Amino acid sequence: MKNNLKLLPLLLLCLFSLLACDFVSRPSAEEPEGETAPPTAIRPAITTPSGVTYGAIARQHLVALCEDIGPRLPGSQEEAEAAEYIQAAFEAYGYDPQVQRFAFANDDDEELESANVIAVKRGASPEEIVVGAHYDSVDDADGADDNASGVAVLLEVAKLLQDVQTPYTIRFIAFGAEEADMDGSHYYVEQMDKAAIENTVAMINLDSLIAGDITYVYGGAGRGSLRDWIINTAAEAGFALEARTARQLDQPDGTPCDCADYDAFQEAGIPFAFFEATNWDLDPDAMTQVDPNLGEDGKIRHTEYDTLDYIDATFPGRIDNHLNVFITLLYDALTRFTTSN
Numbered sequence: 001m002k003n004n005l006k007l008l009p010l011l012l013l014c015l016f017s018l019l020a021c022d023f024v025s026r027p028s029a030e031e032p033e034g035e036t037a038p039p040t041a042i043r044p045a046i047t048t049p050s051g052v053t054y055g056a057i058a059r060q061h062l063v064a065l066c067e068d069i070g071p072r073l074p075g076s077q078e079e080a081e082a083a084e085y086i087q088a089a090f091e092a093y094g095y096d097p098q099v100q101r102f103a104f105a106n107d108d109d110e111e112l113e114s115a116n117v118i119a120v121k122r123g124a125s126p127e128e129i130v131v132g133a134h135y136d137s138v139d140d141a142d143g144a145d146d147n148a149s150g151v152a153v154l155l156e157v158a159k160l161l162q163d164v165q166t167p168y169t170i171r172f173i174a175f176g177a178e179e180a181d182m183d184g185s186h187y188y189v190e191q192m193d194k195a196a197i198e199n200t201v202a203m204i205n206l207d208s209l210i211a212g213d214i215t216y217v218y219g220g221a222g223r224g225s226l227r228d229w230i231i232n233t234a235a236e237a238g239f240a241l242e243a244r245t246a247r248q249l250d251q252p253d254g255t256p257c258d259c260a261d262y263d264a265f266q267e268a269g270i271p272f273a274f275f276e277a278t279n280w281d282l283d284p285d286a287m288t289q290v291d292p293n294l295g296e297d298g299k300i301r302h303t304e305y306d307t308l309d310y311i312d313a314t315f316p317g318r319i320d321n322h323l324n325v326f327i328t329l330l331y332d333a334l335t336r337f338t339t340s341n
Helices: 006-021 056-069 075-093 143-160 183-189 193-200 227-238 262-267 308-314 318-336
Strands: 097-104 112-123 125-134 168-175 200-206 214-219 241-245 272-278
Touching: 006 193, 056 075, 056 308, 075 112, 075 168, 097 183, 097 227, 112 183, 112 200, 125 143, 125 183, 125 318, 143 168, 143 200, 143 308, 143 318, 168 183, 168 200, 183 262, 193 200, 193 262, 200 262, 200 318, 214 227, 214 318, 227 241, 227 272, 227 318, 272 318, 308 318
Parallel strands: 125 168, 125 200, 200 272, 214 241
Antiparallel strands: 097 112, 112 168, 214 272
16 A cells, blocks of 8 residues: 655645636536646547537546555545545635544454545535545555546536536535445434435435446436436437436345445435446446456456556546546536426
């Protein structure tokens, strides 16, 4: 595991100099003035039907989290560095982030500390949509897919929305210690009172977005559901997004799958949508993400293959394509979806 504590001040300085720039309500297909091209190669031109391409900012965050910081084991110094980086990114985008610290026990019953990093974008309504992604990883690799990808998408969308009116207030949360036992998301929900739960329209979870063969959205189904709204929006945009229902993710006894940060919100009765890239056609529990001859028997997350270099070299263009899809759909959901749709 890398020890980049001495590099953190330089990393944060670079973040401010690269990303703290003015931004209009919605970017053009060209890079915004002042943005630099991502340092990682393989960037094919991928443009939505609307002529807008997203992902350059997310690429910068992927490189910072995966290559400058590296593996971010829950409770480690590297996880703490990642939390500081995310906090600095929110600040650079004009937010006033709050850090919610909590303690958790690892598999050896050792008490460790982690934190959720929270930034709020006020909307036309005080009712909230929570957008969450965990920033920790296992120690086998850099955690590019699982889950620097979710954090990178969250941060780019947070910047895009900086000066945009949204129907609901948006609460961005970077969760800590997901890989321990989803401790960050459970701690956050445990602190919510009844009024806060009732005030939350939905939770959107971002996890493992760039490695899998197929892009998915999961969630409650039916007229007016956020999941179905996203499916329709994806079809209009020409994206090949597939879907699963919340019930299909549940355990056989009907309880939440206990497998991702949306679980605590679902248990509290909050509707959710969950973005992921994997391949359900290869595995009944979707853990096999790609051809079984690749990665570790088709698995990228939680293996040594979860790096930007491997994913870029093995699946040219996939990272940029998936980032564009998920950022576009998340941006549209946060700016256009209402429960009256």
